[in-house]
Every structure is written in structure tokens, then in C-alpha cells.
Amino acid sequence: MRILSELFKLGYGVHIPGDKKHLYDQELQWYLDPKYVYIPLTNHVKHGLRSLVKVGDYVKMGQKIGERADNIYAALHASVSGTVVGIDKYLHRSGNYVDCVVIENDERYKQVEELEQACCLESQLSSQEIVDKIRESGVVGLGGSGFSTYVKYVSTNEIDTIVLNGVECEPYIATDHNILLNRTDLVFEGLKIMMHAANAAKGVIAIKQHKKPLFDYLVQFAQEYENITIIEVPDAYPMGWEKVLIRQVFRKEYDRLPADAGIIVNNVATAVEVASAIRGDLPLIYRTVTVNGPAVEKPQIFRVRIGTQAKELLALAGYKANVQQVRLIAGGPMMGTIMESDEFIISKGVNAITCLIEETVDGQRPLELPEEPCVRCASCVDNCPAGLQPVNIMIAAKFGEAETIQQLEAKACIECGLCTYVCPSKIPVTQWVREAKKVMNGGK
Amino acid sequence: MxxxxxxxxxxxxxxxxxxxxxxxxxxxxxxxxxxxxxxxxxxxxxxxxxxxxxxxxxxxxxxxxxxxxxxxxxxxxxxxxxxxxxxxxxxxxxxxxxxxxxxxxxxxxxxxxxxxxxxxxxxxxxxxxxxxxxxxxxxxxxxxxxGLLTTTLAGAIDGVSAATPLTHLASLQNIGTQSQIVEQYGMVNLLLGLYPTALGEGASIAIILMGIYLMIRKTIDWRIPVMMVGTVFLMTYMIGIENNMGLWYPLYHVMTGGLLFGAIFMATDLVTTPVSRSGRFIFAIGAGVLTVTLRIVGGMPEGVAWAILAMNAFTPLIDHFTMGKIRFNAISTKMLAVIATTATVVVAMTLYLGTSAKTAKVDAQAKELKRQEMIKVKAEKQVQVLNQVADGDTITYEVQTKGFSGNFIVYVTITTTTNTIAKVEVLEHKESAGYGKDVIESDFMQNFNEQTIDDVNVDTVSGATITSDAIIKAVNKAISTIETE
Known part of the structure; x- marks a missing residue:
């Protein structure tokens, strides 16, 4: 049976060189005084959240200024105090221009009064109260999904383990690493609260292997907590996708949600925000973001207010002198969206800004590689973490065969980009799968 | 910027x-x-x-x-x-x-x-x-x-294609002893590729090393060669056991006939093999089973080529069958069905091929025995006493016998008092120079002199077996004639 599973061993990802070691012992840079903040009225899934303020209003730091009231709740809060000077369209990390509440920072950082009251221990709160607090604080998945966190804790009957995902498998990003090092107490507190909220017996923090100092530090820290273990996982992409992570750590599979396997997976940064919310601190108005990539002169990790414009951080990090044109990405190079301008907003879901060299001063274009015909080598099939057959989906997309695409279950694709990465013929396979999904949905 | x-x-x-x-x-x-x-x-x-x-x-x-x-x-x-x-x-x-x-x-x-x-x-x-x-x-x-694909150069002296290991094996109905099969070439030569075969197929060690290199570089999928060669090895090992042959038998099958070349360089051709791993599993094992089948019952040295081509033809079908998402959590019924079917096919084909090889060998051996019997009878009929002349103590028999280039006459003179051979002579013959003629004109004829007729002991001469044997047969005929009188 072992031989069989070795023959068919699939879906554990591929090692991708990360180029982020130089960020591991970098100090966190605080960048907290932007002149304006732009709070996008979106939770990434749905645009056009209801604004609770209008132009001219004075808002305090932490004041709720927008929400989504249907189906899944999402709340937006002001990250500075000041006057609302406009609600205009700005570039969002989705690549679209969306309505943002623009607040002029008065630099007095006046807090909402009710938030100033003392905190309480999670043991004094019921699960429901914790979930409500998480919900009201506008905590979303900070690993990049932007999905409202409270949803995972609404129904927790079968949950037995909470996994904190600190794997950070995308190249160039070291945000979670920094949080684990600098905000360790909040990470553990957050995990404890989450375990309490879900009534889960065990807590796990997963990090990549070959990070010995961090691992030792966390193991030592974990000794003060009950039932929390630190687990190392292979340095592979997309190990940070919860499906692959659970496959690796627990040898379990699930169809729809990790909860089917009795597990909730949250990002380590999310745990920090949960801890902050329960302690009665501020709602989610800060986040940590990595600025890195071959085009960056001084790669750094910043702590910023939600709504800061990316160009302010890029001005601090600077570009290398030999760069003529930059491929600017909100997120990592594998799944992030290419931004047409550096004026995009650092919303809750932006964990990194990656700058790749599109063109150097002497005209070289390192990202452009000649595409060759597909030789059906099946690298994409062998490596797909979802177990799909990208090459067949691509062929079906080219012929517009919606039914075949359906049979190939293209909708299970999370667009992790691994098929394009491994393709020796440099075919944009992932893009073809996106096309296939459009074909399947009726050519749109 | x-x-x-x-x-x-x-x-x-x-x-x-x-x-x-x-x-x-x-x-x-x-x-x-x-x-x-x-x-x-x-x-x-x-x-x-x-x-x-x-x-x-x-x-x-x-x-x-x-x-x-x-x-x-x-x-x-x-x-x-x-x-x-x-x-x-x-x-x-x-x-x-x-x-x-x-x-x-x-x-x-x-x-x-x-x-x-x-x-x-x-x-x-x-x-x-x-x-x-x-x-x-x-x-x-x-x-x-x-007919033009020969293992020896056109215009070479004997002009016939030298037997490749697999044609040699086929001529023995795929069954024989190690000395019959392997020693024809020598184990070391078989390993090094120093035997008549296609240009690039023989160098087994080099091909295996290249295969490992390509597998490490992920240029080829290691599963296909390993499973294809493994299938051939397993099947021929079982067939070998069934017919009392040792480990050398599957090794002989693996090393020769271009199996390694085919499995490493041709069955792994990216374009013409299935894309899914389960598909490649079916492909490789299918190619292995077909190779052994074609070799044993088809008697084709190009078994590997045909096997891979046949599986190429099945590739779209295999791809269609293995289409869709992999379920990591469980071995699906489809996969179980594939594994069960493949295992059944391998076992059934092994049993069938082993038995049919045995039957073929027994048949061939029986035929060969019969053929030799017929030749013997025929040869004996051709040896006959034409005349006999008694002269005092001696009798001279004029015996006709069959040499390499037709009949000739041997005169055998026996001394009756001592029951010994006095002399053996050949006066006229058409045997060729360098072979039979030399024997007749050599000391060979003297070997018979003074031998007791109850116990004549003369060996045939290598290089002129037929002529010397014909003479010995003539002498024996004369002896048997005198004994019956």
C-alpha cells in the first residue's frame, strides 16, 4: 500500500525559491501617519458595501464607517480620526476601481469611547459573545482571502483542532514570519481565544521547515500554553492552501470546508487581530505588509493603517536603479493581481507588495519567455494540488467544450498558478483554466 | 516609474x-x-x-x-x-x-x-x-x-544475418538451459551490448545510467520505465520458474531486444503517453504485458516496438477513461477496478504464456526427435554392402556410403581369424578439398587398422564430420554383416 501511495503521491506542491531570507531578521517599520486613508467599500467578494458616513462627517479612529448587512456580515472601520473628504473610486487589489471613503488624517488619533473600556478575559465570554465581537471588529482572513473570520466560528460542533497558518508559501513574502516573531504573545492569545470559541481541544501553529530559530522560539513559547503544538511543513507551494496543509499535517481530505474534517484554519495575522478584538482593543485597522521583489532597492516589512496608498511605502522602499518598468503585484507573484498603478489601496487583504522587473534600463525583459507548443508532459497534472488535469481543461477551453470542462471539474481550481509555474513550455495554463471557467459559465 | x-x-x-x-x-x-x-x-x-x-x-x-x-x-x-x-x-x-x-x-x-x-x-x-x-x-x-534489416554488413562472407539474442531464443521456443541461451553470447557481452542487435539497443548499462539521469532531471517520468520493465521482469520470472529456468531468464529478457531502450526513451515520449498518473500506470503495464506476449507467442524481436505503438493507439482511450479530478482521500472504485484488472491480466497472461511456451517446447522437442530418427533411418538405408570377396583369412567388403557430396565406396578388409580390421580404403570420391578429401587422404584411415571388430573406437573428425562419419558407418556396416553370417 505504501508503494501504491508513493506511485500516486500527488498534491503536496512544489518547492519554489522564496528569496525572502533577508527579511527574516528585519525590523518592523512603522508607517502610521498617512495624510489620507482610503477605506474601500468592499470585502473583496462583494463591492459596494453600505457607507455609514457622508462627505464632511468627522470620524474617530475605530468608528464603523461601512458594513455589509446581507448574508455574510462585514464591517469597515476608520483607521484614523479626521474628516471624510470624499467617496471616490480608487484602485483596489482586485484590479478594479471601487468606491473608497477618503478620510483626511487630523493626526490626533481620537478613539471611539466605547473601545476605551477595559478588556475581559475570554474565559468570561461565551462562544457566541466572542463570535459577535470578532464580527463587529471586522476581522477578516489576513492571509489574503479577505473572508470574514467570524463565519468559520458560527457553527463549531464538530471542530476539534484550530490550525494557525504561518506557512506563507508564496515567494518574497515574510509578513507572517514577522508577526510570529514580533507579536508572538498575541498570536498565542488569539489561538487560545479561537480554541475557546470553537470549543476545540487542540491548537496547531504550522510553519515551514528550515526556519530553525523561529521554530525553537515558538516551541519554547508554546510550553506556557496547553495543547498548542508547533508543526513544521515542507517548503513547498501551495502548502499554505488549507487543503494541502490539512493533507500534509493530518493526512485528511475534505470536500467543501476544513470544518468537514473537524478543523478550522486561520492565518497567524488573523489570530493577532482576534486577540486585539477580544481584549477590547481596536477593531481591525492595522495590518503588516511586506514590500519585496527583485525590483525593490530596500525590501522591508511595514505596519500600516488600512487604507494607506501603496505608493507611500514604495517611495520608502525605492526601486533599483537599473529598472525601467516594474510589474507591480498586490500580493505574491503566484496569486497576486497585477496593478496598473502604484496608487492602489492597502486594504485588509493585501499582505504584500511584490515588485518584479518587467524591463531593465538596457531593455531586457526577464519575465517574457518564448512560449512553446504543449508537449503533453503532464507536469501540470502531476503537480495540481486540487488533483485536476489543467492540460485537458486548457484543450477543452480552446474548443469551447463546456460539458467537458464540467466533467473535468474546473471549478475546483483555486488558481494557485502552479500549473503555469511548472509548465516547461511556458504556457499560461492557469489563464486557460480561467478562460475555461468562463466558457463553463456561458462564455462570459 | x-x-x-x-x-x-x-x-x-x-x-x-x-x-x-x-x-x-x-x-x-x-x-x-x-x-x-x-x-x-x-x-x-x-x-x-x-x-x-x-x-x-x-x-x-x-x-x-x-x-x-x-x-x-x-x-x-x-x-x-x-x-x-x-x-x-x-x-x-x-x-x-x-x-x-x-x-x-x-x-x-x-x-x-x-x-x-x-x-x-x-x-x-x-x-x-x-x-x-x-x-x-x-x-x-x-x-x-x-529483409534488408540485417545485423551483418551486406557483402560479408557468410551473408546471413547473425541471430540476435531474441531470435536465438525464439529458435529454442523461448525455453532452454542457461548454457544453450546465455552462453551463446556470454553474460558479460550481454551486459555490455557486444552482440548482434540494433545499433543503440545493446548498451544496457549506459541506457540505465541515462535513464536514471533523465529521471532525476524529471525529463522522463520514472514510473513508466520502472513499471514497464518491472512487468516484463515479473512475467518472465514467473514463466522462467514454471519452466525450471533461473533468474538469468528474466534478466536476459530485460537486457536484450531493446526493452530498456524502448522503456526509457520511447515509452516515456511525453506526447504519446497518457497525462494522468493512473493512465501512465495502465500504459506502462500494458506495454510490458504486450512485449512479453509478442515475444513468447509472436516470436517477434520487435515486440517492444509493436507493444509501445499499440499502447500509443490506446492513449486517447486511457486519457478519456482517467479523465477528471483525483480524489486524494480514497482509492476510488475506478482505481480499484484498474488495479484489479491489470493484476488479473498480468497473472492470466503469465500463466497462459508460460504454459504455451512449455507446450511449444515439448512439441518442438518431439518433432526434433522424430526428425533425427528419420534421418538416421534414411542414412542407414544409404549404407549398404555391394560386394564381398573372401581371400584366405580376409574378407573385403565393398560398402556404399553417403558423404557430403554424394555417395562413395569404402573397402573394408577384415581378418577373420583374429576378428580385426586389416585396412579401410576409399578409392573414388567427390568430397571437397579442405574438408572430406583431406580426411580421406590423411591418417584417419589408419585409425581403424588392427582394431577388434567387437570394439571399434574411432572418433569423427571435426570440420569434416559428415565424411568421417560416413566412413565409420561403412565400417560398422561391414562388421554387422560379418557378424550376422
Missing amino acids: KFTKRGNAPSMTAPHTTKRMMNDIIACMLILSIIAIGTQWYLGGSEAGIQAGLLIVTAMVTALVTEAILLLVKGEKQPLTKLFRTYSIIPGLMLVLIVPVGTPMWVVAVGTIVAIVAGKFVYGGLGKNIFNPALVGRIFITVAFG
Whole structure:
């Protein structure tokens, strides 16, 4: 049976060189005084959240200024105090221009009064109260999904383990690493609260292997907590996708949600925000973001207010002198969206800004590689973490065969980009799968 | 700073390229070509070595010229750049490495053209073909000019194709003792590829090393060669056990007949194999079973080529069958069905082939015994006493016997008082010089003198077995005549 599973061993990802070691012992840079903040009225899934303020209003730091009231709740809060000077369209990390509440920072950082009251221990709160607090604080998945966190804790009957995902498998990003090092107490507190909220017996923090100092530090820290273990996982992409992570750590599979396997997976940064919310601190108005990539002169990790414009951080990090044109990405190079301008907003879901060299001063274009015909080598099939057959989906997309695409279950694709990465013929396979999904949905 | 306006994630790609994979294969083919020239030189002298070199150059030139013409016909804008991006040299080199050294150059050229035009171009070029192009070319020339594919050079002294290990094995009905089968070539020679076979198929050790290199570089999927060779090994091992043959038997099957070359370089051809791992599992095991089947009941040295081509034909079907998402959590019923079916086929075919080989061997042995019996009877009829003349103590028999070049007369004189042979003479014969004639004119005839007729002990002369045997038979006939009187 072992031989069989070795023959068919699939879906554990591929090692991708990360180029982020130089960020591991970098100090966190605080960048907290932007002149304006732009709070996008979106939770990434749905645009056009209801604004609770209008132009001219004075808002305090932490004041709720927008929400989504249907189906899944999402709340937006002001990250500075000041006057609302406009609600205009700005570039969002989705690549679209969306309505943002623009607040002029008065630099007095006046807090909402009710938030100033003392905190309480999670043991004094019921699960429901914790979930409500998480919900009201506008905590979303900070690993990049932007999905409202409270949803995972609404129904927790079968949950037995909470996994904190600190794997950070995308190249160039070291945000979670920094949080684990600098905000360790909040990470553990957050995990404890989450375990309490879900009534889960065990807590796990997963990090990549070959990070010995961090691992030792966390193991030592974990000794003060009950039932929390630190687990190392292979340095592979997309190990940070919860499906692959659970496959690796627990040898379990699930169809729809990790909860089917009795597990909730949250990002380590999310745990920090949960801890902050329960302690009665501020709602989610800060986040940590990595600025890195071959085009960056001084790669750094910043702590910023939600709504800061990316160009302010890029001005601090600077570009290398030999760069003529930059491929600017909100997120990592594998799944992030290419931004047409550096004026995009650092919303809750932006964990990194990656700058790749599109063109150097002497005209070289390192990202452009000649595409060759597909030789059906099946690298994409062998490596797909979802177990799909990208090459067949691509062929079906080219012929517009919606039914075949359906049979190939293209909708299970999370667009992790691994098929394009491994393709020796440099075919944009992932893009073809996106096309296939459009074909399947009726050519749109 | 300028920013890229449009583009799609991901923005990173692995350093691995198709070009690198193809160059890996080309490098392996070129190394094998050099080994082939060396091997042929060692086996057949400079002439054979040069002939091998010429064949390889013919294949490479024909492949490039054919592709260039096709590119021009297609109206390609940059034919020269494109020429080295279609990797047509690979089918050319593969084809020449699986033909024997005696193949005429024009046959190799025709095979290469067929490989590239009918094996690749008509399907739409690189990545679109259904069958392995080199195998298409090889099978075409086998069918069209089979008689010309000899393992020895045209105009060589004996002019007959030397037996390859598998034709030798087939001539023994696939069953025999180690000395009958292996010692014909020698174990070391079999390992080193120093025996008559196709140009590039013999160098087992080199091919295995290249295979490991390609597997590490992920140019080929290790599963296909391992499973295909494994299937052949397992099946022939079981067949060997059934027929009282040792471990050398499966090794002989694995090392010879181009199995390693086929499994490592041709069954792993990316374009013509299934894309899913379960599909490749079916493909590789199917090719293994077909190879053994064709060798044992088909008696075809090209079993590997046909097996891979047949599985190529099944590839679209296998792909269709294994289409869809993999469920990691459970072995699906489909997968269980595949494993069960494959196992059943392997076991059933092994039992069938083992038994049928045994039956064939028994039949052949019975036939051979009968044939020898008939020859003996026939030969005895041809030996007869024509005259006998008594002269005092001696009787001289005039015995007709059958030599290499027809009948001749032997005079056998026996002394009756002592029951010994006085002398044996041959007066007229047509036996050829250098063989039978020399025996008759040599001391051989004196060997009979003074031997007691109850116990005549003379050995045949090697190199002239038939003539000396004919004389011995004549003497025995005379003796048996005197004893009956």
C-alpha cells in the first residue's frame, strides 16, 4: 500500500525559491501617519458595501464607517480620526476601481469611547459573545482571502483542532514570519481565544521547515500554553492552501470546508487581530505588509493603517536603479493581481507588495519567455494540488467544450498558478483554466 | 516609474523548459550513437564502425532536411529558428538507433522521412502526434524492407544475418538451459551490448545510467520505465520458474531486444503517453504485458516496438477513461477496478504464456526427435554392402556410403581369424578439398587398422564430420554383416 501511495503521491506542491531570507531578521517599520486613508467599500467578494458616513462627517479612529448587512456580515472601520473628504473610486487589489471613503488624517488619533473600556478575559465570554465581537471588529482572513473570520466560528460542533497558518508559501513574502516573531504573545492569545470559541481541544501553529530559530522560539513559547503544538511543513507551494496543509499535517481530505474534517484554519495575522478584538482593543485597522521583489532597492516589512496608498511605502522602499518598468503585484507573484498603478489601496487583504522587473534600463525583459507548443508532459497534472488535469481543461477551453470542462471539474481550481509555474513550455495554463471557467459559465 | 498595465498571475515560472528536456534526450541519443559506433567497430571491424557512423549521419541529415522542407512548405517565416525548435532530430536519431548495422543507408533515410512526415507532420507537428514518430518509421521499414534489416554488413562472407539474442531464443521456443541461451553470447557481452542487435539497443548499462539521469532531471517520468520493465521482469520470472529456468531468464529478457531502450526513451515520449498518473500506470503495464506476449507467442524481436505503438493507439482511450479530478482521500472504485484488472491480466497472461511456451517446447522437442530418427533411418538405408570377396583369412567388403557430396565406396578388409580390421580404403570420391578429401587422404584411415571388430573406437573428425562419419558407418556396416553370417 505504501508503494501504491508513493506511485500516486500527488498534491503536496512544489518547492519554489522564496528569496525572502533577508527579511527574516528585519525590523518592523512603522508607517502610521498617512495624510489620507482610503477605506474601500468592499470585502473583496462583494463591492459596494453600505457607507455609514457622508462627505464632511468627522470620524474617530475605530468608528464603523461601512458594513455589509446581507448574508455574510462585514464591517469597515476608520483607521484614523479626521474628516471624510470624499467617496471616490480608487484602485483596489482586485484590479478594479471601487468606491473608497477618503478620510483626511487630523493626526490626533481620537478613539471611539466605547473601545476605551477595559478588556475581559475570554474565559468570561461565551462562544457566541466572542463570535459577535470578532464580527463587529471586522476581522477578516489576513492571509489574503479577505473572508470574514467570524463565519468559520458560527457553527463549531464538530471542530476539534484550530490550525494557525504561518506557512506563507508564496515567494518574497515574510509578513507572517514577522508577526510570529514580533507579536508572538498575541498570536498565542488569539489561538487560545479561537480554541475557546470553537470549543476545540487542540491548537496547531504550522510553519515551514528550515526556519530553525523561529521554530525553537515558538516551541519554547508554546510550553506556557496547553495543547498548542508547533508543526513544521515542507517548503513547498501551495502548502499554505488549507487543503494541502490539512493533507500534509493530518493526512485528511475534505470536500467543501476544513470544518468537514473537524478543523478550522486561520492565518497567524488573523489570530493577532482576534486577540486585539477580544481584549477590547481596536477593531481591525492595522495590518503588516511586506514590500519585496527583485525590483525593490530596500525590501522591508511595514505596519500600516488600512487604507494607506501603496505608493507611500514604495517611495520608502525605492526601486533599483537599473529598472525601467516594474510589474507591480498586490500580493505574491503566484496569486497576486497585477496593478496598473502604484496608487492602489492597502486594504485588509493585501499582505504584500511584490515588485518584479518587467524591463531593465538596457531593455531586457526577464519575465517574457518564448512560449512553446504543449508537449503533453503532464507536469501540470502531476503537480495540481486540487488533483485536476489543467492540460485537458486548457484543450477543452480552446474548443469551447463546456460539458467537458464540467466533467473535468474546473471549478475546483483555486488558481494557485502552479500549473503555469511548472509548465516547461511556458504556457499560461492557469489563464486557460480561467478562460475555461468562463466558457463553463456561458462564455462570459 | 512605468508599470505593467496588463498581465495574469502567476508571474513566476520554473527554470525547467521544454528545450532543456529535448536537449537532454538529444544528448543521450548522441552518446548512444558514439557507443554504437564503438560497439560495431569492436564487433565487425572498421567497416562496421564506419557504416554505423554513416547511418547515424544519414538519419540526422535526413531529419533536418525533411523538417526544413516541411517548414518551407508551411510558409514558416523564420524557418531556421523554427528548425531547431521542432526537435525533429530526435525521431531521426531514435530511428537509426533501433535498426541493425546492415540496414542500407537509403532505408534509414526513407524510415526517417516516414517518421517525420507520417509520424509527426500530418498530425500537426510537435505535440500533436498520436504515435511515437520513430516507431512509425521503424515499423514502416520493417514491413516494407524487412529483409534488408540485417545485423551483418551486406557483402560479408557468410551473408546471413547473425541471430540476435531474441531470435536465438525464439529458435529454442523461448525455453532452454542457461548454457544453450546465455552462453551463446556470454553474460558479460550481454551486459555490455557486444552482440548482434540494433545499433543503440545493446548498451544496457549506459541506457540505465541515462535513464536514471533523465529521471532525476524529471525529463522522463520514472514510473513508466520502472513499471514497464518491472512487468516484463515479473512475467518472465514467473514463466522462467514454471519452466525450471533461473533468474538469468528474466534478466536476459530485460537486457536484450531493446526493452530498456524502448522503456526509457520511447515509452516515456511525453506526447504519446497518457497525462494522468493512473493512465501512465495502465500504459506502462500494458506495454510490458504486450512485449512479453509478442515475444513468447509472436516470436517477434520487435515486440517492444509493436507493444509501445499499440499502447500509443490506446492513449486517447486511457486519457478519456482517467479523465477528471483525483480524489486524494480514497482509492476510488475506478482505481480499484484498474488495479484489479491489470493484476488479473498480468497473472492470466503469465500463466497462459508460460504454459504455451512449455507446450511449444515439448512439441518442438518431439518433432526434433522424430526428425533425427528419420534421418538416421534414411542414412542407414544409404549404407549398404555391394560386394564381398573372401581371400584366405580376409574378407573385403565393398560398402556404399553417403558423404557430403554424394555417395562413395569404402573397402573394408577384415581378418577373420583374429576378428580385426586389416585396412579401410576409399578409392573414388567427390568430397571437397579442405574438408572430406583431406580426411580421406590423411591418417584417419589408419585409425581403424588392427582394431577388434567387437570394439571399434574411432572418433569423427571435426570440420569434416559428415565424411568421417560416413566412413565409420561403412565400417560398422561391414562388421554387422560379418557378424550376422
